[in-house]
Amino acid sequence: MKYINDYELCAGLEVHVELKTKTKIFCSCKTDFGAEPNTQVCPVCLGHPGTLPTLNERAVEYALRAGLCLNCRISELSGFDRKNYFYPDLPKAYQISQYEKPICEGGFLSIETESGEKKIGITRIHMEEDAGKLLHTKERGTLIDYNRAGVPLIEIVSEPDIRSPEEAVAYLRELRSILLYAGVSDCKMNEGSLRCDVNLSVRKKGVAEMGTRCELKNLNSFKFIEKAMEYEYRRQIEVLEGGGEIVQETRRFDESSGKTFSMRKKEKQSDYRFFPEPDLLRVEISEKMIAEVRSSLPVLPKERREKYCESYGIPISDGVILTQDRKIADWFEKAAPLTRYPKTCANMILSEIMAFDESESLPERISPENMASLCDMAGDGTINSAVAKKLIRRMWKSDIDPEKVVADEGLAQIRDRETIRTFVKSAIEAMPKAVEDYKKGKETASRSIVGKAMGLSSGKAAPDIVALLVEEELLKL
Amino acid sequence: MKKILERSVIEKARDLRAGEYSAVELTAAYLDNIEECDEKIGAYLFCDRKLSLDMAKRADDMLKGGDAPLLCGIPFGVKDNICTAGIPTTAASKMLEGYIPPYSATAYERLERAGAVLLGKTNMDEFGMGSSTENSAYKITKNPNDLRRTPGGSSGGSAAAVSANTAAFALGSDTGGSVRCPAAYCGCVGLKPTYGAVSRYGLIAFSPSLEQIGPLTRTVRDNALVFEAISGKDPKDPTTKDRIGDTLAGLESGVKGVRIGIARELADSNASAETKEAIFSAARALEKEGATIVDISLPSLELATAAYYIISSAEASSCLARYDGVRFGHRTKKECQTVEELFRESRSEGFGKEVKRRILLGTFVLSEGSYDDYYKNATRVRGLVKRDYDCAFKSCDVILSPVCPDKAPFIGEEKDPVDVYLMDKFCVGANLAGIPALSVPCKKSAEGLPVGMQLTAPFGGENILYRVARAYEVIR
Structure with a gap:
C-alpha cells in the first residue's frame, strides 16, 4: 500500500481475565470449566428477586495480586457500580462492575521489542462478574448456560501505547505469563479465561493527537489478534486516504475472511446508566493487606530473564521464551546451577523440550540433576549433539541417568582422529556418486559423506572432526 | 376465642406457656377470623390453612420442649415482597404471578426458626410503589377502621391485618414510609429500622439503599420484641450490622430528661391543622411526663x-x-x-x-x-439531609413529627401523582439518612380515625424510640 509508511498504528488493549477462585464473585457457586450447563447456579447468580451479592474476598486478593505484579497504584477504597443493559445472558439485567473507582490504576508492563525494552502503560484494572453463555442450536433455539454468570473477572485496560500487531502480541504474552506467575488465572484463550478486545486508531506520523478509534471484538487467538489489527490498520488508512473519516464503532473480526465488519456505531451504543451498587460495601484495602500480598508474590519473568542474561549470558529474547511458563522457569533455575553449562541447558529446553507435546510437564518428567549431567557431557564434548538429542528424547519418556546410559551403551564421543579417518575413508568408498559430484564442484556433496561417516560411527564421532577429515580426504583424491 | 386475638403478643406468649390455649388453637382462631372478615378487608393475597396449622403444630412441640423463643406459636402475616420458600411471593405484581421463591428471606427465616406461625402473605402496592395499596395488581385493601378508606401503603395489607386482628403482628417493608404510613392510618405501631439493622436478603428490591424490613404490631413492646427477633448481622446481606443491644431493657424508663425536638418547619408544612394539633398535644403530654421540648430545624427536608x-x-x-x-x-x-x-x-x-x-x-x-x-444532585441533597439530622440530634434525643399530612384518604380518590408523592414528606428523611423512625398511634381524629405520630432517632437509636413511644402509649 502506497501510504502505509506515512501512518502510525495506535492501539490499546482491553483484556478480560477470569480469576481462578474456587467460587463465584458474589455467591458460593463453583466455577469449574466445562460442567453440565446450569449445574453451577443458585438464586443469587440467577438473579432471583430479593437475592443479594456478597463479595468473595479471594477475588479481591487476586485482583490485588495482579495489580501489584503490573506495577499499579492500589486504591485504598474502591467501589462497585451497576452497569445496566438488557441481554438474556445477564440475569440481573445489570453487571456488577467497577466504574468510578477501580481497585488498581496507573501501572505498566515491559515488553521486549526489536529496539529493546518498551513500557506499555496500564490505565486501570477493575473487578466485575462474568455473564452467562448463549448457545444457539438448530433444534431447540437459543439456550442459556448460567454456569459462567458470576465468575470473577478482572478487566485490564492498557494505554494506547501499542504501535504494531507484534507489540500487541508481545504485550499479551507478557501479560499472560505475569498472570500465570501470579497464580490468579489459567489464562486459557480457548476456554475463554483470557479474552481480548483491541481499540485501534491510526494517525499520520508526527501528529500528536490520536485518531478516531474502532473497537475490535471476537479475537479468539493471538494469531487472529495480529490478523485483525493488520487488516484494521490498512482499512483505516484506506478510508483516510480516500478522503473519508473513521467512524467510532465496534467491529467484529471474521475469522474466515480475515476482515473486520461493523457491529454497531457509537451513537447506537448503550447508555449503561452506571450508578453505585447499593448492595455492596466499599472495598477497603489496608497497607497491611498490600504488604502481605506483596510478600507472597513470585519473582516475575522480567527480573528472571535479566538475571539469566547477567549470570549465564542467555540472550533476553531466549529468556522471554524460557520464562513464559513459571513451572519451566522454576525448573530451569534448579537445573542451571547444577551444570557447568547453563546456556546449554537453556538451549536444550528451547530447541528440544519446547518442541515436545505438553512441554510444560517437563518438571514432572526430568529431574534437574539428570538434566545437569546431560548438559555437562554435551558441554565438555563427552557426547556429541546428536547423542545429546537422542538422550533427551529418551529422558523425556523416562527419567534415566544419562551418564549411566552413555557408559553402558558406549555413547561417548569419538575424538580420536585415526579412528574417525577409517569411518571417513569407508564413507568415501561407499559413495562414488557423491565424490563425483564433489569433483564437479558441488561442494555440498561433502555433507552427505559426512552424514554417512557419522552413521558408520553409530553417531558417536565428533561432527567437527568428521567434517574436517572428509575435506582432507576428498582433497587427496 | 376472638377476645384473645385482642391481646398483645407478649400476653399471648404467656398464655401459650400457661397452657391457656395451644398454638394450633390460636392459629385456628386467626384463620377463622381471616375467613370471616378478610373478604371485606382484603389484607391477604395468599393463605394456606394446612400450612399454617402444620407450623402451629411444630410450635406446640417446641413449646412443650420448654425454652421456646418468645415468638413461638404467635401467628403473623408477611408482606408479599418478602420471599417465603415454597410459598407464592408476587410483590403484588402480575409480573411475579405464580412465582414461588426457592429460598426464604432472612427476616422471615428467623421468625420461622423461632416458631412463629405464618398466616399468609399480605397485600401491598406493586413492588412497594405507592402509599395506598391501591397499586396492587390483585386487589384493593380496605382500612379496617373505615372501609371506605385506604389502609395506606405500601405495607397496607400488613397494617390492615394487624388492625383487624387477622394477624398478631406482621412484617412490612419501608422504602419511604411504607411501614409508618399504613401503621398511622390503621392505628398500629410500625418501625422503619436503622439501615442495616435488619437483613434485606429476600426482600424483593425496590430501592436497596433506602429500604428496610420492619415490624407492624398492636403495641410498642410487641414491636420491640419482633424487631429483636429479626434484626442483627446476616452474612447474606453485606450492609447489615451487629445488633445494637437489648431494646426491651429501657422500655419502661419513662421520658424524664429526654429532649424531644420539633422542627419549626412543621408549622408551615402541608400537614392538616388536625394533624399538627395531634402532634403538639402529644408533645404537651410528654412534656408533662418530664420530657423537654426543643425547637429544631430541618431545612433540607423541603428538598x-x-x-x-x-x-x-x-x-x-x-x-x-x-x-x-x-x-x-x-x-x-x-x-x-x-x-x-x-x-x-x-x-x-x-x-x-x-x-x-x-x-x-x-x-x-x-x-x-x-x-x-438529577441523580448526582439528589445524592447531594441526601448528604444535606443527613447533616441536618446530625445537627438536630446535637440538641435533642428524638424528633417528633407527623407521619402523614392527614388522615387516611378515601379509596379511589382521583389524585395527582406529585401530590401523592408529597404525602411521603415526613417519612422519606429517615430513609435518606438511614436512621430509625417509629410510627405510634396518637389521639384519634374527630371522625374517630387513627392518627399517627412519628418519632425519629439517630443511627442505631431504636432503644430511645421504643422508650419514648412506650411512655406515650401509657398516657395516651
Whole structure:
C-alpha cells in the first residue's frame, strides 16, 4: 500500500481475565470449566428477586495480586457500580462492575521489542462478574448456560501505547505469563479465561493527537489478534486516504475472511446508566493487606530473564521464551546451577523440550540433576549433539541417568582422529556418486559423506572432526 | 376465642406457656377470623390453612420442649415482597404471578426458626410503589377502621391485618414510609429500622439503599420484641450490622430528661391543622411526663421528597430490570421475533402503571446528560439531609413529627401523582439518612380515625424510640 509508511498504528488493549477462585464473585457457586450447563447456579447468580451479592474476598486478593505484579497504584477504597443493559445472558439485567473507582490504576508492563525494552502503560484494572453463555442450536433455539454468570473477572485496560500487531502480541504474552506467575488465572484463550478486545486508531506520523478509534471484538487467538489489527490498520488508512473519516464503532473480526465488519456505531451504543451498587460495601484495602500480598508474590519473568542474561549470558529474547511458563522457569533455575553449562541447558529446553507435546510437564518428567549431567557431557564434548538429542528424547519418556546410559551403551564421543579417518575413508568408498559430484564442484556433496561417516560411527564421532577429515580426504583424491 | 386475638403478643406468649390455649388453637382462631372478615378487608393475597396449622403444630412441640423463643406459636402475616420458600411471593405484581421463591428471606427465616406461625402473605402496592395499596395488581385493601378508606401503603395489607386482628403482628417493608404510613392510618405501631439493622436478603428490591424490613404490631413492646427477633448481622446481606443491644431493657424508663425536638418547619408544612394539633398535644403530654421540648430545624427536608423520588426510582429502574420474561415471572404469550420484543412485551404486560412511571423516571435520571442534574444532585441533597439530622440530634434525643399530612384518604380518590408523592414528606428523611423512625398511634381524629405520630432517632437509636413511644402509649 502506497501510504502505509506515512501512518502510525495506535492501539490499546482491553483484556478480560477470569480469576481462578474456587467460587463465584458474589455467591458460593463453583466455577469449574466445562460442567453440565446450569449445574453451577443458585438464586443469587440467577438473579432471583430479593437475592443479594456478597463479595468473595479471594477475588479481591487476586485482583490485588495482579495489580501489584503490573506495577499499579492500589486504591485504598474502591467501589462497585451497576452497569445496566438488557441481554438474556445477564440475569440481573445489570453487571456488577467497577466504574468510578477501580481497585488498581496507573501501572505498566515491559515488553521486549526489536529496539529493546518498551513500557506499555496500564490505565486501570477493575473487578466485575462474568455473564452467562448463549448457545444457539438448530433444534431447540437459543439456550442459556448460567454456569459462567458470576465468575470473577478482572478487566485490564492498557494505554494506547501499542504501535504494531507484534507489540500487541508481545504485550499479551507478557501479560499472560505475569498472570500465570501470579497464580490468579489459567489464562486459557480457548476456554475463554483470557479474552481480548483491541481499540485501534491510526494517525499520520508526527501528529500528536490520536485518531478516531474502532473497537475490535471476537479475537479468539493471538494469531487472529495480529490478523485483525493488520487488516484494521490498512482499512483505516484506506478510508483516510480516500478522503473519508473513521467512524467510532465496534467491529467484529471474521475469522474466515480475515476482515473486520461493523457491529454497531457509537451513537447506537448503550447508555449503561452506571450508578453505585447499593448492595455492596466499599472495598477497603489496608497497607497491611498490600504488604502481605506483596510478600507472597513470585519473582516475575522480567527480573528472571535479566538475571539469566547477567549470570549465564542467555540472550533476553531466549529468556522471554524460557520464562513464559513459571513451572519451566522454576525448573530451569534448579537445573542451571547444577551444570557447568547453563546456556546449554537453556538451549536444550528451547530447541528440544519446547518442541515436545505438553512441554510444560517437563518438571514432572526430568529431574534437574539428570538434566545437569546431560548438559555437562554435551558441554565438555563427552557426547556429541546428536547423542545429546537422542538422550533427551529418551529422558523425556523416562527419567534415566544419562551418564549411566552413555557408559553402558558406549555413547561417548569419538575424538580420536585415526579412528574417525577409517569411518571417513569407508564413507568415501561407499559413495562414488557423491565424490563425483564433489569433483564437479558441488561442494555440498561433502555433507552427505559426512552424514554417512557419522552413521558408520553409530553417531558417536565428533561432527567437527568428521567434517574436517572428509575435506582432507576428498582433497587427496 | 376472638377476645384473645385482642391481646398483645407478649400476653399471648404467656398464655401459650400457661397452657391457656395451644398454638394450633390460636392459629385456628386467626384463620377463622381471616375467613370471616378478610373478604371485606382484603389484607391477604395468599393463605394456606394446612400450612399454617402444620407450623402451629411444630410450635406446640417446641413449646412443650420448654425454652421456646418468645415468638413461638404467635401467628403473623408477611408482606408479599418478602420471599417465603415454597410459598407464592408476587410483590403484588402480575409480573411475579405464580412465582414461588426457592429460598426464604432472612427476616422471615428467623421468625420461622423461632416458631412463629405464618398466616399468609399480605397485600401491598406493586413492588412497594405507592402509599395506598391501591397499586396492587390483585386487589384493593380496605382500612379496617373505615372501609371506605385506604389502609395506606405500601405495607397496607400488613397494617390492615394487624388492625383487624387477622394477624398478631406482621412484617412490612419501608422504602419511604411504607411501614409508618399504613401503621398511622390503621392505628398500629410500625418501625422503619436503622439501615442495616435488619437483613434485606429476600426482600424483593425496590430501592436497596433506602429500604428496610420492619415490624407492624398492636403495641410498642410487641414491636420491640419482633424487631429483636429479626434484626442483627446476616452474612447474606453485606450492609447489615451487629445488633445494637437489648431494646426491651429501657422500655419502661419513662421520658424524664429526654429532649424531644420539633422542627419549626412543621408549622408551615402541608400537614392538616388536625394533624399538627395531634402532634403538639402529644408533645404537651410528654412534656408533662418530664420530657423537654426543643425547637429544631430541618431545612433540607423541603428538598428531601424530590431527592427521594430520584434516588428510589433510579435504583428501581435497575432492580426491576431483571423481570424480562426470560427466567421467571411473566412472559408474554405473543409471538416475538426478537429477544428485545420479548423483553418489551413481557414488561409492558407485567408491570402496572405506577411501576412503569417510576422505571421511566429512574431510567431518565440515570441517563447520560441527566445523571449530574438529577441523580448526582439528589445524592447531594441526601448528604444535606443527613447533616441536618446530625445537627438536630446535637440538641435533642428524638424528633417528633407527623407521619402523614392527614388522615387516611378515601379509596379511589382521583389524585395527582406529585401530590401523592408529597404525602411521603415526613417519612422519606429517615430513609435518606438511614436512621430509625417509629410510627405510634396518637389521639384519634374527630371522625374517630387513627392518627399517627412519628418519632425519629439517630443511627442505631431504636432503644430511645421504643422508650419514648412506650411512655406515650401509657398516657395516651
